Amino acid sequence: MITIYVYILDTLADWELGYVTSELNSGRFFKKDAQSVSLKTVSYSKDPIHTMGGLTIVPDCLIEDMVASETSVLLLPGANTWSDPKHGTIIEKASKFLSSGVLVCAICGATVALANIGVLDNRPHTSNGSGFLEMFSPCYKGQSFYIDDSSVADHNLITAGSTGGLLWAKQIIEHLGVFQSDTLEAWYNYFSTGKPEHFFALMQTLPSNNEN
Known part of the structure; x- marks a missing residue:
């Protein structure tokens, strides 16, 4: 099983995580033999956090509960509160994960x-434009x-800017190998263009639509 740890913190930018968490949690476009996925929210305490969009999220687990393995993933969303020293622990954990070969994704x-x-x-990376970092x-x-x-x-680091959530999601899904390649391409084409032909192409790639 793939365990997706999503670090949550106050002012979390809701839209940046939407594509990737929705697809990995629902599994609606997964290929037949895809590994199952468990998505867990994690934070420095069990206190609820409040996103930029006003949603309240209660963490599933604490940083010390995280397990590093070849099937672990850490998602680090954008927020206006990253400068708070209390988030230093998760960044240290992210560094250790990267050194261990665990996939770390920051936006x-x-x-x-980081x-x-x-x-x-x-190592190659991006952010919110030249000069931002x-x-x-x-x-x-x-x-x-x-x-x-x-x-x-x-390799095991995927970075993105605040408007890169869709491509970020595609690269994460591709790294995990839970979509067929044609499904992933049609999915990305549909959500990046909105053209109906890509939606129908996406539907045709799904296993249930290819059975006789």
């Missing part, structure tokens, strides 16, 4: 938190590894 403000501990200094992370030294794209995958 928007979470990329600043930049602050030097994680982005020597320098503005909020004075110790950032990864300019030569910065790629100006909405989302960038580098």
Whole structure:
């Protein structure tokens, strides 16, 4: 089973997680032999958090309950509160996960938190545009590894800017291998363009629609 740990914190940017958590939790477009997925919200305490959109989320588990394995994933969403020192523990955990080969995915403000501990200094990554990381992370030294794209995958690190949630989701799903490749392509084409032909193409890739 794949365990998806979603770190939650106050002012979490709801829209950034929507595509990836919806698809991984529902499994509605999974291929027949896909591994099952367990999605767990995690935080530094059991206190509920309040998202940017006004939703209240109660953590399923604490940081110390997280287990690093080849089927673990850590999602770090954007938020306006990453500078709070109490989030340092999850960033240290993220660094250890990366060193152990665990998939870590950071978007928007979470990329600043990774930049602050030097994680982005020597591997391809992206964020909210050129100059953003320098503005909020004075110790950032990864300019030569910065790629100006909405989302960038580098082995077990996937980073994105605040408008890159869809491509970020695609790259995460692709890394996990839970969609057929044609399903993933049609899914991405549909949600990025809204054109009905891509929806019908998506439906045709699903196992139940290909049985005689």
